[in-house]
Amino acid sequence: xxxxxxxxxxxxxxxxxxxxxxxxxxxxxxxxxxxxxxxxxxxxxxxxxxxxxxxxxxxxxxxxxxxxxxxxxxxxxxxxxxxxxxxxxxxxxxxxxxxxxxxxxxxxxxxxxxxxxxxxxxxxxxxxxxxxxxxxxxxxxxxxxxxxxxxxxxxxxxxxxxxxxxxxxxxxxxxxxxxxxxxxxxxxxxxxxxxxxxxxxxxxxxxxxxxxxxxxxxxxxxxx
Numbered sequence: 001x002x003x004x005x006x007x008x009x010x011x012x013x014x015x016x017x018x019x020x021x022x023x024x025x026x027x028x029x030x031x032x033x034x035x036x037x038x039x040x041x042x043x044x045x046x047x048x049x050x051x052x053x054x055x056x057x058x059x060x061x062x063x064x065x066x067x068x069x070x071x072x073x074x075x076x077x078x079x080x081x082x083x084x085x086x087x088x089x090x091x092x093x094x095x096x097x098x099x100x101x102x103x104x105x106x107x108x109x110x111x112x113x114x115x116x117x118x119x120x121x122x123x124x125x126x127x128x129x130x131x132x133x134x135x136x137x138x139x140x141x142x143x144x145x146x147x148x149x150x151x152x153x154x155x156x157x158x159x160x161x162x163x164x165x166x167x168x169x170x171x172x173x174x175x176x177x178x179x180x181x182x183x184x185x186x187x188x189x190x191x192x193x194x195x196x197x198x199x200x201x202x203x204x205x206x207x208x209x210x211x212x213x214x215x216x217x218x219x220x221x222x223x224x
Contacts, residue, residue, distance in 0.1 A: 032069070033067040034064070034066055035065040036064045038061070038063075039059065076095070076097040079094045083214075083216045085214045087213070089153070089213065091104070091106070100180055100181055101181050102178050103157055103176065104176050105155060105174075105175045105177065105193070107174065109150040110151050111147060111151065112149075113147070122143045122146060155193055157192065160189070160190045160192075160205050162186065167179045187219070189218040190205070191215065192208045194212040194214075
């Protein structure tokens with residue numbers, strides 16, 4: 001499924017939006033993206049996603065596109081921040097481009113020990129996940145790799161710009177929060193971090209400050 005954000009209607013048949021494509025860690029400065037769709041779903045201004053049946057708002061078909069792309073190095077940059085509180089929560093860097101703002105976080109984490117999760121527990125977990133499969137696939141990771149996986153503490157983020165406008169992430173990944181920017185210009189960012197949903201519900205910068213356990217200011221130097 002591809003989720004389009006920052007979307008805007010152009011006319012009755014056209015809209016403009018943005019999406020994210022993950023190359024699985026591979027860094028590519030240019031290339032061609034093969035993009036295929038089998039259905040397009042949408043909601044209207046009157047639809048209530050919590051209660052409405054949106055099955056009628058789906059168009060099925062087959063669409064295949066090829067998009068040439070090239071990295072925009074002139075308008076994309078990463079600003080090192082490296083500010084952290086005593087509990088281990090912090091902002092490592094801010095990546096800014098014309099389409100998105102990414103807040104890269106430094107979060108405390110835990111890992112499992114052999115006493116907490118034995119090899120027998122690992123085997124039982126995999127047997128439960130693969131119940132009914134024939135043949136049973138091998139686990140994608142070893143027991144040792146499973147124990148070493150980092151379990152990050154939960155954290156929410158809200159960002160305010162120099163004019164007091166609030167931006168809430170559309171992607172709440174564990175260590176990276178993504179905010180669509182749609183070409184906006186930023187001079188200063190104030191980033192609030194907290195572990196309570198009241199931060200996301202804050203209506204003013206003061207409320208966000210009160211709900212946060214860390215606030216970080218980042219100056220954005222304008223590129224010539």
